[in-house]
Amino acid sequence: MLAFFAPARKAVLRGAAVVAALALAACEPGPIGGGPTVNTSGPVTVALLVPKSSSTQGDGVLSASLENAARLAIADLQGAQIDLRVYDTAGSATTAAAMAQQAANDGAKIILGPLRAEAANAAGLAVASQGINVLSFSNNTQIAGGNVFVLGNTFENTANRLARYAARQGKRRVVVVHSSDVPGQLGRNAIQQAFSGTAAEVVASVPYDLSQQSVIDSVPQITSAISSNAADTLFLTSTTAGALPLYSQLLPEAGAAPGTVQYMGLARWDVPAQTLTLPGVQGGWFALPDPGTSQQFSQRYAAAYGGPPHPIAGLGYDGIAAIGALLSSGKRDALSAQSLTQGAGFQGVYGAFRFLPNGSNERALAVATISNNQMSIIDPAPSGFGGLGL
Numbered sequence: 001m002l003a004f005f006a007p008a009r010k011a012v013l014r015g016a017a018v019v020a021a022l023a024l025a026a027c028e029p030g031p032i033g034g035g036p037t038v039n040t041s042g043p044v045t046v047a048l049l050v051p052k053s054s055s056t057q058g059d060g061v062l063s064a065s066l067e068n069a070a071r072l073a074i075a076d077l078q079g080a081q082i083d084l085r086v087y088d089t090a091g092s093a094t095t096a097a098a099m100a101q102q103a104a105n106d107g108a109k110i111i112l113g114p115l116r117a118e119a120a121n122a123a124g125l126a127v128a129s130q131g132i133n134v135l136s137f138s139n140n141t142q143i144a145g146g147n148v149f150v151l152g153n154t155f156e157n158t159a160n161r162l163a164r165y166a167a168r169q170g171k172r173r174v175v176v177v178h179s180s181d182v183p184g185q186l187g188r189n190a191i192q193q194a195f196s197g198t199a200a201e202v203v204a205s206v207p208y209d210l211s212q213q214s215v216i217d218s219v220p221q222i223t224s225a226i227s228s229n230a231a232d233t234l235f236l237t238s239t240t241a242g243a244l245p246l247y248s249q250l251l252p253e254a255g256a257a258p259g260t261v262q263y264m265g266l267a268r269w270d271v272p273a274q275t276l277t278l279p280g281v282q283g284g285w286f287a288l289p290d291p292g293t294s295q296q297f298s299q300r301y302a303a304a305y306g307g308p309p310h311p312i313a314g315l316g317y318d319g320i321a322a323i324g325a326l327l328s329s330g331k332r333d334a335l336s337a338q339s340l341t342q343g344a345g346f347q348g349v350y351g352a353f354r355f356l357p358n359g360s361n362e363r364a365l366a367v368a369t370i371s372n373n374q375m376s377i378i379d380p381a382p383s384g385f386g387g388l389g390l
Contacts, residue, residue: 054091144359248280
């Protein structure tokens with residue numbers, strides 16, 4: 001994060017669908033099957049682990065928003081009863097592990113949360129021997145696996161969606177620009193992997209350090225990589241609160257204008273709203289959840305709680321959506337890993353999603369562009385996964 005580019009964004013990513021979430025198809029056989037036995041004839045205890053008393057700024061508000069969204073989802077359920085119990089991790093991995101064990105002792109059959117990767121990993125380890133699965137709000141796939149699943153939209157999801165779209169549009173040679181820190185490297189790796197399964201290829205990668213001077217110094221390297229490799233696509237991992245605004249100004253001035261190379265972004269370019277006016281994002285492509293269902297969720301949340309949801313509050317809804325959909329089947333193994341990873345997936349606040357056997361997830365995303373300082377959808381989000389190979 002580059003503090004000199006912009007203040008931390010306060011704009012809200014809109015949530016998503018508000019209808020009761022139902023499994024899209026019957027559970028399919030899977031390679032894993034760990035999980036507790038549940039009695040669906042009565043309320044099933046679900047633990048929500050959130051950092052309510054964390055010293056990190058904003059965690060208290062985020063925790064309340066996640067809980068509110070989860071309770072909205074419970075109200076929407078049909079054919080399932082959930083007894084939601086909330087536990088405070090205080091933003092600590094050690095406390096998260098203790099709270100996970102306490103939740104198991106209290107009869108929880110599945111854990112929703114914690115928020116961050118380290119806490120989720122600790123919670124998963126704490127209850128692994130008891131066969132309790134953890135649906136973390138993290139998007140870090142490095143902690144996924146075993147009894148830990150991640151709900152957050154991953155770099156892999158976004159990169160795969162955009163890479164396949166770009167290849168279908170005839171793009172063939174890609175230059176990746178990424179920060180040199182761990183998130184930047186993971187983003188670069190996700191992009192490279194995504195294009196490896198398409199007709200396009202990554203022909204060069206240009207890193208930059210988290211400083212304004214490093215970003216400025218990287219511009220000639222980027223333009224050189226584009227020209228020397230005859231690249232037709234420039235894929236940026238930077239965020240609107242990071243290097244994107246500066247690149248958006250400097251790259252077009254250096255000859256890499258949006259009209260000469262296709263800009264793509266691993267982050268969303270529509271928030272905050274002022275990002276839409278940047279010169280380098282005009283005509284660019286990025287991915288996001290279905291805006292229609294997102295807006296519905298945001299409006300309903302605001303009506304219920306008097307204000308907009310936190311940008312990731314919808315993950316609280318999604319977790320309950322999946323749990324409730326599986327419990328409505330009435331099966332004793334409804335919360336097993338095999339059930340969670342059913343191929344057809346679920347419908348949640350951010351559209352269709354499904355958990356993968358490796359603990360990661362897939363989400364159906366839309367592709368958007370920016371024209372005349374306004375966002376528009378150029379390839380809608382699929383409504384499900386049947387036959388789409390998403």
